[in-house]
Amino acid sequence: MLEERAEFRSMMPTSGGHCWPRYFREKEGIAEAYAYFTFPKAKYPDLSMFLEAIPDMSRVINMVNDILSFYKEEMAGVQKNYIRQRAGYEDREVTAVLKSVAKECIEACKRIENVLEGREPYKKAWLSHLHGYLHMHRATARYKLHEIGLGEKSCVISSLTKESFGPLE
Template sequence: MVVARKSHAGSGYHTAASVYRRVFTALKQFLPKNESPEDGSLAKEPKKLAAQVAPICSDMLAQLNYPGAPKLTAEAVEGLLAYMHKRAIEFDVPLNTKISAKGFRLGYAEGLLAHPNHPVQVQGYVGLFTWLVVQYDDIVGQSNEMVQEALQFHQRFFRGERQPNNLLEAIAILLREADDHFDTVMANMLQISVLKFLTSNLLERHDGFQHMAVTRAGNKFPDFYRDMSGMNVAYAVFCYPKAQYPDVSAFLEAIPDMARFIDISNDVLSFYKEEVGGDTRNYLHNRVDTSGKPMLAVLQDVSKESIEAAKRVSEILKGRGVYEQSWNESVQGYMAMHTTNPRYKMADLGLGEEHPLAPFEHKIGEFFDRVNNSS
């Protein structure tokens, strides 16, 4: 197949976001309806919706002091592309499928945009992990395939046994390599975060989950599942490889708020495109269901919570040099992955930017052409 050259850059922070969008599909029948007539009509009037959502998103970017999309060098682009391709060949996980190509681009952009000063090996580690879990989410979480193999992943991993296919084995390899790049205890936290993500896909298919009656008293469950499915701690730890950032005490206190920001800021920036697309299977709609508030009020609340979490991180890291810089670069890259990607429709809100990889798209396209022609 020929992979389109259109950029698929998106948020590696939220590879599990699509899992969460599906989380209460089978369960919402048990909840009383709270959607107001005004909320229900928003998706039918995109211009009106954009006018209401744009100030919320714009304010969040302003409160985060977002400086615009980062600039990339040809050397950085080509170096990471070569490294990730080399490792992908070693893993023997095909690149010539639509979901693999999409995941590879997502991971590639995540490594470059969010971690510009990391060594290429660490950028590649982040990018490769994102590439693999995007595929896992699509195959196990959405297509309902490979479920039996996935159910046995943890047992095989802890027993030191090889996984039954190359995708799962590649995930296991990267989990074992965490200690190569990160402090041992931080690597443990990263591994737990990834294992929780893998489990969240399986929990969604569990009979207990499918038949769980959702009640208003269970209003903590959306956040519980959001935390499980977001790989939030892993993406926080990705900011601090041990060779460059050996002092864990400089950032440890900030990890809970980093994780919270990683979990929910995407929901604000994704809201418009999901609403006009008719996708109500997301965290914001679940908050509406459990709180009884109007949708735009919930959007404002979640935006406020995102900003507050980010400000707490900034306060903790203030004056801590490269530790502060690495987080700020990560946030900048993450915001850029929304403002520059057409799928988020940020141009409709007056917040769109040119993608930093656009000047290099011919090189990326040539790369995928070679991959497809060699298959």
């Protein structure tokens, strides 16, 4: 893995590398696959209904994770994450970049909704995926969001009761 190499860990930002953080972020994860998983072919056979939304869906999946992982990574002293790398390349405060990423995430969500507007059940599938993804982050202890008042005690699928599903750890 690139992240394990000494050259990567010691890499210093240059004035020409401002696209690197986003490029690396898009390559290190599997957000695009998760975006496609939102629409299983058997239930959502028409690619034309959602294909334009896939790039933004992938970005939202990454940005939500970057935003909601930020606290736990800060507490662990992680320096090579998307938010910190981007701050380095843009010569900006980390908190300013975090706010920018949150704004970009909201803008991407609006574009996705524009693409999927009037395209039920595709829009409903995306919104269900997004809400579940947000809920998972808030309910899973590893993200430590309960420490800053953003966590939930359990992650419960609406058709199940708390007693039958319980908290995710």
